[in-house]
Amino acid sequence: MSGIGTGYDLYPTTFSPDGRIFQVEYAHKAVENSSTAIGLCCKDGVVFGVEKIILSKMLVEGTNRRVFSVGEHIGIATAGLTADGKRIVQNARQEAKNYENFTSDIIPIHVLTERLSIYVQVFTLYNYIRPFGCSLMIGSYDEEKGPSLYCIEPDSVALGFYGCAIGKGKQEAKTEISKLKLSEMTCKDAVKEIAKILIKTVHDETKEKEMELEMSWVCKETKGKHKLVPKKLIEEAVEWVKGQENEED
Amino acid sequence: MFDLEKDFLYDLSKEVKTGTTVMAVTFENGVIIAADSRTSSGSYAVNRVTDKLTPVQDQIYCLRSGSAADTQIISSYVSYYTNMFSIEEGSQPTVKKAAHMFREFLYQNKQYLHAAIICAGWDPIEGGSVYSLPLGGSIVKQPFATGGSGSTYLYGYCDMNFKENMTEEEAEKFVTYGITEAIARDGGSGGIVRKAIIDKNGVRRKTVYGNKLKKFWEK
Secondary structure (H helix, E strand, O other): OOOOOOOOOOOOOOOOOOOOOHHHHHHHHHHHOOOOEEEEEOOOEEEEEEEEEOOOOOOOOOOOOOEEEEOOOEEEEEEEOHHHHHHHHHHHHHHHHHHHHHHOOOOOHHHHHHHHHHHHHHOOOOOOOOOOOEEEEEEEEEOOOEEEEEEEOOOOOEEEOOEEEEOOOHHHHHHHHHOOOHHHOOHHHHHHHHHHHHHHHHOOOOOOOOEEEEEEEEEOOOOOOOEEOOHHHHHHHHHHHHHHHHHHO | OOOHHHHHHHHHHOOOEEOOOEEEEEEOOEEEEEEOOOEEEOOEEEEOOOOOEEEEEOOEEEEEEEEHHHHHHHHHHHHHHHHHHHHHHOOOOOHHHHHHHHHHHHHHOOOOOOEEEEEEEEEOOOEEEEEEEOOOOOOEEEOEEEEOHHHHHHHHHHHHHOOOOOOHHHHHHHHHHHHHHHHHHOOOOOOOEEEEEEEOOEEEEEEEOHHHOOOOOOO
């Protein structure tokens, strides 16, 4: 099989003649194969939502986690190879703990993001370890600085976002997100909007099996602690989305 | 009889310590720190004009007592790390952060070190703060702290004369008289009184020379 990168795509240690590292680009493809995750930076916090495809009726609800806590105040949502995501989260947890031990302060989100970015980059340098096949969204809420949302891709580029989507349906999701007025939205509203985007826009009911919504937030209401959104709220959001569908029909 | 080997050279072979008196006190606008200026090696005064007021950051100082070598190396480590962290975070380091870094070094290496530090300074979040880090590597935040061999002579003086939120003048008097008294009573302390006033505008250093030190009760 020959593709665009043939000959230059065996190792991350080879540049192609047009200056690309194909192994890193292929890592992006791994992320694009996974189901979508959305992060929204609202006026009082950050909300994450993940579209989880239910692969089998035998799977327990809530298993196959895609959002994780780092320390108490930072949340990370992953898309791509979940195992790779978990590895980076382990590293993040270690960084956060070391920082806290050394300085007695909780790690600021931009410091953690920078360190994870450097960590991810290391894996794009050598031919004996592969790049991570996952993107991460990192979110936190601070009383003084307000909410922050960052996204790290497999090439280690970390950017700050108001709203972000990663995974299969990220293009459609980003279009929908750009229509929202995020600076005026509360986290409770964001839960509904994310549910709407994931259920209606991104998830294709004909092609794929059922989906499960995994949502988490870190906001004023949770006093800056990263927690899963209460099940009741998610159910209400799903009901609301169904109601919207009926209206439009 | 003076025996060259027993008296003089024996002293020189003893570790250089800062047998010392240091004080730090918070006042309404920040902190004032003060120290004597004697570094001794046994009974030989290696340096009679030592500067024990060591800057860690622009507005964070530490007062060193115990082994001179140990305290010097640790304060340069903390200075390095607070610099790196403040560049990473894009903000001025807090006294709390610097003090906890001191604690980490002192505690993790406690079997090798003989060092006690008082970390004091001003930051925009807490204002003036004083942290005491005694020999074992514990950390205590206090309104004022004393340290070194001469501090034993100051417990009564400090307890009776300290007030919260003193004016700069009152606080300056408090530390100057304290160090003066300790110099008078403690053999390990002597020389001049070095002071630094740290507030939101920065650091102002002052010195009180030996002949200007106030004389308290003495015949």
